[in-house]
Amino acid sequence: MSSTCSLVINGKxxxxxRGDTLVEAALAGKIVIPHDCGTGQCDTCRVRIYAGEVDACGTRQGSTVLACQARVSGDAVIEFDAVPAVVKRKGTVTGLVALSPEIVEVTVALGKGLGHRPGQYVACSFAGFPARDYSPTLRSDGSGELNELIFHIRRIPDGIVSSELGRRIRVGHEVRVRGPFGSAFHRLGSGRLVLIGAGTGWAPIWSIARAARFREPDREMVVIAGARDPHNLHMGEALDWLSRSGVGQVVATASGGExxxxxxxxRPTAHLPHLRESDVVHVAGSPALVAAIRLLAASVNATCYADPFVASARKRSLRHKLFDLLFARRPSADPEVPVPAAPRSAA
Structure with a gap:
């Protein structure tokens, strides 16, 4: 048996x-398959196998595998979608708006635009803080400038980054961005689009839904927005626009509260339509939601693009907390990030 095989990658x-990962094999042939984490978590390097076979190493979904994990085992023909090149950009925070008691809309103006597909994500570093991955989106009214990146960020009380929004991270804060990454982006097609976004997972789903309505207005679409707390279903204006634009099924659902x-x-799964093999499903949200939707899509062999959102395991250190106590100004209500009061319940 020969120690080498023939690979055809995007026609080359x-x-x-044998035994090399598809990413390694491509690089040796001077072809760069888009990739990011290298551990099989981010899904950026998912490629299609059109002919032949590879050792999928447990990453197969339909005809696709993760190129950073799958290994060369014989002759094969593979293809990946062309995406904008990964670049680095500098910018500044120009807006902080509380969309709900937990979710903040952060606008970053870049010195030079960063091309990306609707549904991709970038690595964002606020000066003095570790990098975090966020999905660029649009405002609820669909607005956004070419040199702007708009993020939805959930405030986590002990989060190193998110807890500082409106405190140490304010308008004017410097930002570095690297990207884009991810394979869960909008593609033109004919199958029904089924879009599910929960929590801050609404950010990439809104970006995909808006793009699809303009790029392929006749394509059938279902949109489901979910949250645990009804107060975090902040996307009413966006959902109304989707309904007016002709989307047949638009759902906002909360798994807790009234x-x-x-x-x-x-939960969003309770309102999911019966899936078809021809459907193209996009889901972004908690790992549990993503796993459930993936399983349902796989049961009918539907295409599923998944974007699991996981909070960083790192918490604010004792040093950060002591800094707050000794030096940080702690206003009772930050004027740049007004937190809306929870609506009164009917007595």
Whole structure:
């Protein structure tokens, strides 16, 4: 048996060593398959196998595998979607708006635009803080400038980054951005689009939904927005626009608390339509939600692009907390990030 195989990647034939990952084999042939984490977590390097076979190493979904994990085992023909090149950009925070008691909309103006596909993500570093991954989106009214990146960030009380929004991270704060990454982006197609976003996972889903309505207005679409707390279903204006634009099924649902008028109760999976093999499913949210939707999509062999959102395990250190106590100004209510009061409940 030969120690090398023939790989055809996006139409270019190369020789590849058996046992190499597809990313390694491509790089040896001077082809860069988009990738990021290298551990099989981010899904950036998912490629399609059109002919032949590879050792999927447990990453197969339909006809796709993760190129950073799958290994060369024989001759094969593979293809990946062309995406904007990964670049680095500098910018500044120009806006901090509380969308709900937990979620903040952060606007970053870049010195030079950063091209990305709707649904991709970037690595963002606020000066003095570790990098975090965020998905660029649009405001609820669909606005956004070419040199702007708009993020939805959930405030976590002990989060190193998110807890400082409106405190140490304010308008004018310097930012470095690297990207784009991710394969869960909008693609033109004919199958029904089923879009599910929960919590801050609404950010990439809104970006995909808005793009799809303009790029392929006749394509059938279902949109489901979810949250645990009904107060975090902040996307009403966006959902109204989708309904007016012709989307047949638009759902806002909360799994906890008392839903507001126009909202449903339950998890997003409770309102999912019966999936078809021809469907193209996008899901962004908690790992549990993503796993459930992936399983349902796999049961009918539907295409599923998943973007699990996981909070960083790192917490604010004792040093950060002592700094707050000794030096930080702690206003009772930050004027740049007004937190909306929870609506009164009917007595």
């Amino acid at each position: 034939a190369i020789r590849a060593a 839903p507001k008028p126009g909202q449903l109760a339950g």
